[in-house]
Amino acid sequence: MSTEDDRDPLFRYDDPIFADERLLEITHLPGPDRIVGxxxxxxxxxxxxxxxxxxxxxxxxxxxxxxxxxxxxxxxxxxxxxxxxxxxxxxxxxxxxxxxxxxxxxxxxxxxxxxxxxxxxxxxxxxxxxxxxxxxxxxxxxxxxxxxxxxxxxxxxxxxxxxxxxxxxxxxxxxxxxxxxxxxxxxxxxxxxxxxxxxxxxxxxxxxxxxxxxxPPYDANQLVDILEKRRDAFHEGVLTDDVIPLTSALAAQEHGDARKAIDILRNAGRLAKKQNDAQVTEAHVRSAKEKTEADRFSELIEGSPQQAKAILYALTLLTENSSSEEFPTKIIYNQYKQVARRLDLEPLSERRVQEILQEQNFLNVIQSEREGRGRGRGAHAKHRLLENPEIVKKVLLRDSRLSVLEDTSE
Ligand SMILES: Nc1ncnc2c1ncn2[C@@H]1O[C@H](COP(=O)(O)OP(=O)(O)O)[C@@H](O)[C@H]1O
Ligand SMILES: [Mg+2]
The missing domain is CATH 3.40.50.300 (P-loop containing nucleotide triphosphate hydrolases)
Structure with missing residues:
Protein backbone atom coordinates (compact mmCIF):
# COMPACT_ATOMS: atom_id res chain seq x y z
CA MET A 1 0.00 0.00 0.00
CA SER A 2 1.23 3.47 -0.74
CA THR A 3 1.18 6.05 2.01
CA GLU A 4 0.74 9.79 1.74
CA ASP A 5 4.47 10.32 1.92
CA ASP A 6 5.67 8.23 -0.95
CA ARG A 7 3.22 9.73 -3.43
CA ASP A 8 4.56 11.71 -6.36
CA PRO A 9 4.01 15.38 -5.47
CA LEU A 10 3.56 16.25 -9.14
CA PHE A 11 -0.04 14.99 -9.02
CA ARG A 12 -3.17 15.66 -7.00
CA TYR A 13 -4.71 12.78 -5.11
CA ASP A 14 -7.92 14.30 -3.87
CA ASP A 15 -10.77 15.51 -5.98
CA PRO A 16 -12.59 18.31 -4.17
CA ILE A 17 -15.56 18.26 -6.58
CA PHE A 18 -16.21 14.76 -7.86
CA ALA A 19 -16.75 11.70 -5.70
CA ASP A 20 -17.10 9.49 -8.80
CA GLU A 21 -16.92 11.30 -12.11
CA ARG A 22 -17.40 8.09 -14.09
CA LEU A 23 -21.11 8.17 -13.26
CA LEU A 24 -21.34 11.11 -15.67
CA GLU A 25 -19.49 9.54 -18.55
CA ILE A 26 -21.68 8.93 -21.57
CA THR A 27 -20.54 5.34 -21.96
CA HIS A 28 -21.27 4.52 -18.32
CA LEU A 29 -24.16 2.07 -18.02
CA PRO A 30 -26.22 3.06 -14.99
CA GLY A 31 -28.01 0.37 -12.98
CA PRO A 32 -31.79 -0.07 -13.33
CA ASP A 33 -32.42 1.98 -10.17
CA ARG A 34 -30.87 5.03 -11.83
CA ILE A 35 -33.02 4.86 -14.95
CA VAL A 36 -35.98 7.21 -14.98
CA GLY A 37 -39.18 7.54 -16.99
CA PRO A 216 -40.11 10.68 -26.83
CA PRO A 217 -37.90 13.52 -25.48
CA TYR A 218 -37.81 14.05 -21.70
CA ASP A 219 -39.46 17.00 -20.04
CA ALA A 220 -37.53 19.20 -17.61
CA ASN A 221 -38.87 17.30 -14.57
CA GLN A 222 -37.70 13.97 -15.90
CA LEU A 223 -34.28 15.47 -16.58
CA VAL A 224 -34.19 16.68 -12.97
CA ASP A 225 -34.91 13.11 -11.81
CA ILE A 226 -32.23 11.68 -14.09
CA LEU A 227 -29.62 14.10 -12.75
CA GLU A 228 -30.72 13.64 -9.13
CA LYS A 229 -30.00 9.94 -9.48
CA ARG A 230 -26.42 10.77 -10.41
CA ARG A 231 -25.93 13.39 -7.74
CA ASP A 232 -23.53 11.02 -5.98
CA ALA A 233 -21.03 11.69 -8.76
CA PHE A 234 -20.28 14.77 -6.64
CA HIS A 235 -19.17 15.11 -3.05
CA GLU A 236 -21.88 16.00 -0.60
CA GLY A 237 -22.71 19.72 -0.57
CA VAL A 238 -20.76 20.56 -3.72
CA LEU A 239 -23.80 21.22 -5.91
CA THR A 240 -25.63 24.44 -5.05
CA ASP A 241 -29.41 24.15 -5.06
CA ASP A 242 -30.09 25.69 -8.42
CA VAL A 243 -27.56 23.61 -10.40
CA ILE A 244 -29.70 20.59 -11.25
CA PRO A 245 -32.90 22.53 -12.05
CA LEU A 246 -31.01 25.01 -14.23
CA THR A 247 -29.08 22.29 -16.06
CA SER A 248 -32.35 20.46 -16.74
CA ALA A 249 -34.10 23.58 -17.96
CA LEU A 250 -31.22 24.39 -20.34
CA ALA A 251 -31.15 20.84 -21.69
CA ALA A 252 -34.92 20.84 -22.17
CA GLN A 253 -34.83 23.99 -24.31
CA GLU A 254 -34.48 22.43 -27.75
CA HIS A 255 -35.69 18.97 -26.90
CA GLY A 256 -35.35 17.05 -23.64
CA ASP A 257 -31.91 15.61 -24.22
CA ALA A 258 -30.48 13.63 -21.29
CA ARG A 259 -27.07 13.44 -22.89
CA LYS A 260 -26.85 17.19 -23.01
CA ALA A 261 -28.04 17.48 -19.41
CA ILE A 262 -25.38 15.04 -18.20
CA ASP A 263 -22.67 16.65 -20.34
CA ILE A 264 -23.49 20.10 -18.99
CA LEU A 265 -23.45 18.85 -15.41
CA ARG A 266 -20.09 17.16 -15.85
CA ASN A 267 -18.57 20.16 -17.60
CA ALA A 268 -19.87 22.46 -14.87
CA GLY A 269 -18.11 20.28 -12.29
CA ARG A 270 -14.89 20.26 -14.27
CA LEU A 271 -15.01 24.00 -14.64
CA ALA A 272 -15.47 24.52 -10.90
CA LYS A 273 -12.53 22.20 -10.27
CA LYS A 274 -10.32 23.99 -12.75
CA GLN A 275 -11.12 27.34 -11.16
CA ASN A 276 -10.45 25.89 -7.70
CA ASP A 277 -13.98 26.68 -6.58
CA ALA A 278 -15.40 24.68 -3.71
CA GLN A 279 -18.91 24.52 -5.14
CA VAL A 280 -20.59 24.22 -8.51
CA THR A 281 -22.82 27.22 -9.16
CA GLU A 282 -25.22 28.62 -11.72
CA ALA A 283 -22.38 30.51 -13.40
CA HIS A 284 -20.46 27.27 -13.98
CA VAL A 285 -23.57 25.71 -15.50
CA ARG A 286 -24.04 28.57 -17.95
CA SER A 287 -20.45 28.45 -19.19
CA ALA A 288 -20.63 24.67 -19.30
CA LYS A 289 -23.64 24.85 -21.57
CA GLU A 290 -21.68 26.86 -24.12
CA LYS A 291 -18.72 24.55 -23.92
CA THR A 292 -20.95 21.49 -24.29
CA GLU A 293 -22.57 22.87 -27.41
CA ALA A 294 -19.26 23.84 -28.94
CA ASP A 295 -17.81 20.39 -28.14
CA ARG A 296 -20.71 18.57 -29.68
CA PHE A 297 -20.59 20.69 -32.77
CA SER A 298 -16.88 20.31 -33.09
CA GLU A 299 -17.28 16.52 -32.93
CA LEU A 300 -19.58 16.78 -35.90
CA ILE A 301 -17.26 18.78 -38.11
CA GLU A 302 -13.83 17.94 -36.69
CA GLY A 303 -12.87 15.51 -39.41
CA SER A 304 -14.23 17.58 -42.29
CA PRO A 305 -11.76 18.69 -44.95
CA GLN A 306 -10.57 22.28 -45.02
CA GLN A 307 -12.67 23.08 -48.09
CA ALA A 308 -15.85 21.98 -46.34
CA LYS A 309 -14.94 24.11 -43.37
CA ALA A 310 -14.35 27.09 -45.66
CA ILE A 311 -17.82 26.65 -47.12
CA LEU A 312 -19.34 26.40 -43.67
CA TYR A 313 -17.44 29.52 -42.67
CA ALA A 314 -18.90 31.36 -45.65
CA LEU A 315 -22.42 30.39 -44.59
CA THR A 316 -21.62 31.50 -41.04
CA LEU A 317 -20.49 34.94 -42.22
CA LEU A 318 -23.63 35.35 -44.28
CA THR A 319 -25.82 34.32 -41.35
CA GLU A 320 -24.08 36.77 -39.03
CA ASN A 321 -24.28 39.70 -41.39
CA SER A 322 -27.81 39.38 -42.63
CA SER A 323 -31.30 39.27 -41.22
CA SER A 324 -32.06 36.30 -43.41
CA GLU A 325 -31.31 32.74 -42.28
CA GLU A 326 -31.48 30.89 -45.58
CA PHE A 327 -29.12 31.40 -48.48
CA PRO A 328 -29.11 30.09 -52.05
CA THR A 329 -26.12 28.07 -53.22
CA LYS A 330 -25.00 30.88 -55.54
CA ILE A 331 -24.71 33.43 -52.72
CA ILE A 332 -22.84 30.98 -50.50
CA TYR A 333 -20.54 30.19 -53.41
CA ASN A 334 -19.59 33.83 -53.93
CA GLN A 335 -18.84 34.28 -50.25
CA TYR A 336 -16.91 31.02 -50.21
CA LYS A 337 -14.64 32.19 -53.04
CA GLN A 338 -13.57 35.14 -50.91
CA VAL A 339 -12.91 32.91 -47.93
CA ALA A 340 -10.94 30.49 -50.09
CA ARG A 341 -8.81 33.33 -51.41
CA ARG A 342 -7.93 34.45 -47.91
CA LEU A 343 -6.95 30.89 -47.06
CA ASP A 344 -4.88 30.50 -50.23
CA LEU A 345 -7.12 27.63 -51.26
CA GLU A 346 -7.77 26.78 -54.86
CA PRO A 347 -11.54 27.43 -55.12
CA LEU A 348 -13.74 24.46 -55.96
CA SER A 349 -16.33 24.55 -58.69
CA GLU A 350 -19.83 25.69 -57.83
CA ARG A 351 -21.07 22.20 -58.54
CA ARG A 352 -18.65 20.66 -56.06
CA VAL A 353 -19.59 23.23 -53.44
CA GLN A 354 -23.19 22.27 -54.03
CA GLU A 355 -22.34 18.64 -53.35
CA ILE A 356 -20.46 19.43 -50.17
CA LEU A 357 -23.39 21.49 -48.91
CA GLN A 358 -25.57 18.44 -49.37
CA GLU A 359 -23.07 16.31 -47.46
CA GLN A 360 -22.98 18.81 -44.63
CA ASN A 361 -26.75 18.64 -44.70
CA PHE A 362 -26.41 14.96 -44.09
CA LEU A 363 -24.26 15.58 -41.04
CA ASN A 364 -27.02 17.73 -39.55
CA VAL A 365 -24.79 20.79 -39.52
CA ILE A 366 -26.91 22.67 -42.00
CA GLN A 367 -30.31 22.16 -43.45
CA SER A 368 -30.90 22.36 -47.18
CA GLU A 369 -34.29 22.91 -48.69
CA ARG A 370 -34.97 22.43 -52.31
CA GLU A 371 -36.82 25.30 -53.87
CA GLY A 372 -39.65 24.35 -56.17
CA ARG A 373 -40.12 20.69 -56.80
CA GLY A 374 -38.77 17.86 -58.87
CA ARG A 375 -35.53 18.02 -60.73
CA GLY A 376 -32.35 19.92 -60.07
CA ARG A 377 -31.70 18.58 -56.58
CA GLY A 378 -29.51 21.26 -55.21
CA ALA A 379 -29.14 23.69 -58.06
CA HIS A 380 -31.89 25.82 -56.55
CA ALA A 381 -31.45 24.76 -52.98
CA LYS A 382 -31.33 27.11 -50.05
CA HIS A 383 -29.19 26.37 -47.03
CA ARG A 384 -29.51 27.28 -43.41
CA LEU A 385 -27.11 26.91 -40.50
CA LEU A 386 -28.61 24.82 -37.70
CA GLU A 387 -26.30 26.05 -34.96
CA ASN A 388 -25.64 29.44 -33.41
CA PRO A 389 -23.17 31.20 -35.81
CA GLU A 390 -21.04 32.40 -32.92
CA ILE A 391 -20.43 28.82 -31.82
CA VAL A 392 -19.80 27.61 -35.37
CA LYS A 393 -17.25 30.34 -35.88
CA LYS A 394 -15.47 29.61 -32.64
CA VAL A 395 -15.24 25.93 -33.50
CA LEU A 396 -14.07 26.52 -37.07
CA LEU A 397 -11.36 28.90 -35.90
CA ARG A 398 -9.98 26.19 -33.59
CA ASP A 399 -8.60 24.66 -36.79
CA SER A 400 -5.16 26.22 -37.13
CA ARG A 401 -5.49 26.29 -40.91
CA LEU A 402 -8.49 28.58 -40.60
CA SER A 403 -7.19 30.80 -37.83
CA VAL A 404 -5.85 33.40 -40.31
CA LEU A 405 -9.48 34.38 -40.86
CA GLU A 406 -9.78 35.55 -37.29
CA ASP A 407 -8.04 38.96 -37.35
CA THR A 408 -9.96 40.57 -40.16
CA SER A 409 -13.36 39.01 -39.76
CA GLU A 410 -14.37 40.83 -36.60
N1 LIG B 1 -34.15 7.47 -18.66
C1 LIG B 1 -32.88 7.71 -18.32
N2 LIG B 1 -32.48 7.56 -17.05
C2 LIG B 1 -31.19 7.80 -16.69
N3 LIG B 1 -30.24 8.18 -17.56
C3 LIG B 1 -30.58 8.35 -18.85
C4 LIG B 1 -31.90 8.11 -19.29
N4 LIG B 1 -31.96 8.33 -20.63
C5 LIG B 1 -30.73 8.69 -21.00
N5 LIG B 1 -29.88 8.70 -19.95
C6 LIG B 1 -28.45 9.03 -20.00
O1 LIG B 1 -28.30 10.06 -20.96
C7 LIG B 1 -27.19 9.81 -21.82
C8 LIG B 1 -27.66 9.69 -23.25
O2 LIG B 1 -28.49 8.54 -23.39
P1 LIG B 1 -28.41 7.61 -24.68
O3 LIG B 1 -29.03 6.33 -24.35
O4 LIG B 1 -27.00 7.60 -25.18
O5 LIG B 1 -29.33 8.43 -25.69
P2 LIG B 1 -29.57 8.15 -27.22
O6 LIG B 1 -28.96 6.83 -27.55
O7 LIG B 1 -31.06 8.17 -27.36
O8 LIG B 1 -28.92 9.29 -27.94
C9 LIG B 1 -26.53 8.56 -21.30
O9 LIG B 1 -25.48 8.95 -20.46
C10 LIG B 1 -27.62 7.87 -20.51
O10 LIG B 1 -27.07 7.13 -19.45
MG1 LIG C 1 -27.36 6.51 -28.87
Missing amino acids: RDEQMQRVADALNPAIFGSEPAHLFIFGKTGTGKSLISRSITQRVISEGKRDGITIKYAFIDCGEQNTEAAIVKTIAQIVNEPDRSGVTIPDRGLGTGDYYKRLWQSVDHCTDVTIIILDEIDMLEDDEVLRKLSRAGENRRISSSSIGIIGISNKIDFPDHLSERVKSSLSRDELVF
Missing part, protein backbone atom coordinates in the same frame (compact mmCIF):
# COMPACT_ATOMS: atom_id res chain seq x y z
CA ARG A 38 -38.69 4.74 -19.49
CA ASP A 39 -40.80 1.95 -17.96
CA GLU A 40 -42.99 1.49 -20.99
CA GLN A 41 -40.07 1.44 -23.43
CA MET A 42 -38.12 -0.95 -21.22
CA GLN A 43 -41.09 -3.31 -21.16
CA ARG A 44 -41.38 -3.22 -24.96
CA VAL A 45 -37.69 -3.97 -25.43
CA ALA A 46 -37.96 -6.75 -22.85
CA ASP A 47 -40.97 -8.20 -24.69
CA ALA A 48 -39.01 -8.29 -27.94
CA LEU A 49 -36.00 -9.98 -26.34
CA ASN A 50 -37.96 -12.27 -24.01
CA PRO A 51 -37.76 -15.44 -26.17
CA ALA A 52 -33.97 -15.33 -25.82
CA ILE A 53 -34.27 -16.45 -22.22
CA PHE A 54 -35.51 -19.81 -23.46
CA GLY A 55 -32.95 -19.92 -26.24
CA SER A 56 -35.53 -18.97 -28.89
CA GLU A 57 -35.36 -16.28 -31.54
CA PRO A 58 -36.06 -12.73 -30.28
CA ALA A 59 -38.23 -10.34 -32.31
CA HIS A 60 -36.26 -7.80 -34.31
CA LEU A 61 -36.84 -4.28 -33.11
CA PHE A 62 -36.28 -0.76 -34.46
CA ILE A 63 -36.03 2.09 -31.98
CA PHE A 64 -36.42 5.73 -33.01
CA GLY A 65 -36.02 8.96 -31.11
CA LYS A 66 -33.98 12.15 -30.91
CA THR A 67 -30.50 12.32 -29.42
CA GLY A 68 -30.30 11.71 -25.70
CA THR A 69 -33.68 10.04 -25.26
CA GLY A 70 -32.13 6.88 -23.84
CA LYS A 71 -32.21 4.62 -26.90
CA SER A 72 -28.70 3.23 -26.50
CA LEU A 73 -28.98 3.06 -22.74
CA ILE A 74 -32.24 1.12 -22.67
CA SER A 75 -31.08 -1.27 -25.39
CA ARG A 76 -27.87 -2.06 -23.53
CA SER A 77 -29.52 -2.25 -20.15
CA ILE A 78 -32.31 -4.65 -21.16
CA THR A 79 -29.86 -6.75 -23.15
CA GLN A 80 -27.69 -7.14 -20.04
CA ARG A 81 -30.71 -8.19 -18.02
CA VAL A 82 -31.73 -10.77 -20.61
CA ILE A 83 -28.20 -12.15 -20.62
CA SER A 84 -28.20 -12.66 -16.85
CA GLU A 85 -31.65 -14.26 -16.88
CA GLY A 86 -30.54 -16.63 -19.63
CA LYS A 87 -27.43 -17.56 -17.68
CA ARG A 88 -29.55 -18.86 -14.81
CA ASP A 89 -31.05 -21.48 -17.09
CA GLY A 90 -27.82 -22.29 -18.84
CA ILE A 91 -28.70 -20.34 -22.00
CA THR A 92 -25.72 -18.56 -23.51
CA ILE A 93 -26.74 -15.16 -24.84
CA LYS A 94 -24.08 -12.86 -26.27
CA TYR A 95 -24.42 -9.39 -27.62
CA ALA A 96 -22.56 -7.15 -30.02
CA PHE A 97 -23.01 -3.40 -29.89
CA ILE A 98 -22.07 -1.86 -33.25
CA ASP A 99 -21.82 1.89 -33.81
CA CYS A 100 -22.64 2.14 -37.51
CA GLY A 101 -21.20 5.67 -37.55
CA GLU A 102 -17.79 4.08 -37.00
CA GLN A 103 -18.32 0.81 -38.81
CA ASN A 104 -20.58 1.22 -41.76
CA THR A 105 -19.47 -1.40 -44.25
CA GLU A 106 -20.88 -4.89 -44.44
CA ALA A 107 -17.46 -6.53 -44.06
CA ALA A 108 -16.48 -4.44 -41.03
CA ILE A 109 -19.75 -5.14 -39.25
CA VAL A 110 -19.72 -8.87 -39.89
CA LYS A 111 -16.10 -9.12 -38.81
CA THR A 112 -16.69 -7.17 -35.61
CA ILE A 113 -19.68 -9.24 -34.57
CA ALA A 114 -17.73 -12.43 -35.26
CA GLN A 115 -14.77 -11.22 -33.22
CA ILE A 116 -17.00 -10.41 -30.27
CA VAL A 117 -18.90 -13.68 -30.33
CA ASN A 118 -16.18 -16.12 -31.28
CA GLU A 119 -14.30 -18.43 -28.94
CA PRO A 120 -11.79 -20.28 -31.16
CA ASP A 121 -11.67 -23.35 -28.87
CA ARG A 122 -15.36 -23.95 -29.33
CA SER A 123 -15.91 -22.86 -32.93
CA GLY A 124 -12.66 -24.09 -34.41
CA VAL A 125 -12.28 -20.88 -36.42
CA THR A 126 -10.39 -17.64 -35.93
CA ILE A 127 -11.49 -14.21 -37.11
CA PRO A 128 -8.44 -12.46 -38.54
CA ASP A 129 -8.39 -8.68 -38.66
CA ARG A 130 -7.76 -8.67 -42.38
CA GLY A 131 -7.29 -10.95 -45.32
CA LEU A 132 -10.74 -12.49 -45.70
CA GLY A 133 -13.45 -11.55 -48.16
CA THR A 134 -16.89 -10.56 -46.90
CA GLY A 135 -18.32 -13.98 -47.78
CA ASP A 136 -15.70 -15.75 -45.67
CA TYR A 137 -16.30 -13.45 -42.73
CA TYR A 138 -19.97 -14.38 -42.93
CA LYS A 139 -19.14 -18.09 -42.93
CA ARG A 140 -17.00 -17.71 -39.83
CA LEU A 141 -19.66 -15.57 -38.19
CA TRP A 142 -22.27 -18.31 -38.63
CA GLN A 143 -19.80 -20.86 -37.24
CA SER A 144 -19.08 -18.69 -34.22
CA VAL A 145 -22.71 -17.91 -33.55
CA ASP A 146 -23.72 -21.55 -33.77
CA HIS A 147 -20.90 -22.94 -31.65
CA CYS A 148 -20.46 -20.22 -29.06
CA THR A 149 -24.00 -18.97 -28.38
CA ASP A 150 -27.62 -19.96 -28.09
CA VAL A 151 -28.78 -16.46 -28.96
CA THR A 152 -26.86 -13.47 -30.31
CA ILE A 153 -28.32 -10.01 -29.88
CA ILE A 154 -26.93 -7.47 -32.33
CA ILE A 155 -27.47 -3.81 -31.54
CA LEU A 156 -26.90 -1.64 -34.60
CA ASP A 157 -26.70 1.90 -33.23
CA GLU A 158 -27.04 4.87 -35.63
CA ILE A 159 -28.25 2.37 -38.19
CA ASP A 160 -29.02 5.11 -40.73
CA MET A 161 -25.26 5.45 -41.22
CA LEU A 162 -25.07 1.97 -42.76
CA GLU A 163 -23.49 2.10 -46.16
CA ASP A 164 -25.43 -0.84 -47.47
CA ASP A 165 -28.41 -2.47 -45.79
CA GLU A 166 -27.72 -5.91 -47.24
CA VAL A 167 -26.11 -6.84 -43.93
CA LEU A 168 -29.46 -6.33 -42.22
CA ARG A 169 -31.15 -8.74 -44.54
CA LYS A 170 -28.52 -11.44 -44.16
CA LEU A 171 -28.37 -11.19 -40.37
CA SER A 172 -32.12 -11.09 -39.92
CA ARG A 173 -32.71 -14.14 -42.11
CA ALA A 174 -29.79 -16.26 -41.02
CA GLY A 175 -32.04 -18.75 -39.23
CA GLU A 176 -34.62 -18.97 -41.95
CA ASN A 177 -31.95 -19.48 -44.59
CA ARG A 178 -30.28 -22.17 -42.49
CA ARG A 179 -26.98 -20.32 -42.20
CA ILE A 180 -27.23 -21.07 -38.52
CA SER A 181 -28.98 -24.11 -37.13
CA SER A 182 -28.60 -24.44 -33.38
CA SER A 183 -28.85 -20.77 -32.42
CA SER A 184 -30.67 -17.59 -33.32
CA ILE A 185 -30.08 -13.90 -33.86
CA GLY A 186 -32.06 -10.86 -32.75
CA ILE A 187 -31.44 -7.38 -34.11
CA ILE A 188 -32.07 -4.04 -32.43
CA GLY A 189 -31.69 -1.16 -34.90
CA ILE A 190 -31.45 2.35 -33.44
CA SER A 191 -31.85 5.64 -35.30
CA ASN A 192 -32.43 9.36 -34.73
CA LYS A 193 -34.32 9.47 -37.99
CA ILE A 194 -37.91 8.46 -37.64
CA ASP A 195 -38.33 8.05 -41.38
CA PHE A 196 -35.35 5.70 -41.52
CA PRO A 197 -37.33 2.65 -42.77
CA ASP A 198 -38.33 4.65 -45.87
CA HIS A 199 -34.67 4.70 -46.82
CA LEU A 200 -34.25 0.95 -46.69
CA SER A 201 -34.08 -0.89 -49.96
CA GLU A 202 -37.29 -2.64 -51.01
CA ARG A 203 -35.60 -6.00 -50.59
CA VAL A 204 -34.79 -5.34 -46.96
CA LYS A 205 -37.99 -3.50 -46.15
CA SER A 206 -40.15 -6.37 -47.27
CA SER A 207 -38.05 -9.16 -45.80
CA LEU A 208 -37.29 -7.72 -42.38
CA SER A 209 -40.19 -8.17 -40.01
CA ARG A 210 -39.76 -6.06 -36.93
CA ASP A 211 -41.42 -4.19 -34.10
CA GLU A 212 -40.99 -0.43 -33.93
CA LEU A 213 -40.74 1.77 -30.91
CA VAL A 214 -40.44 5.54 -30.46
CA PHE A 215 -38.66 7.23 -27.55
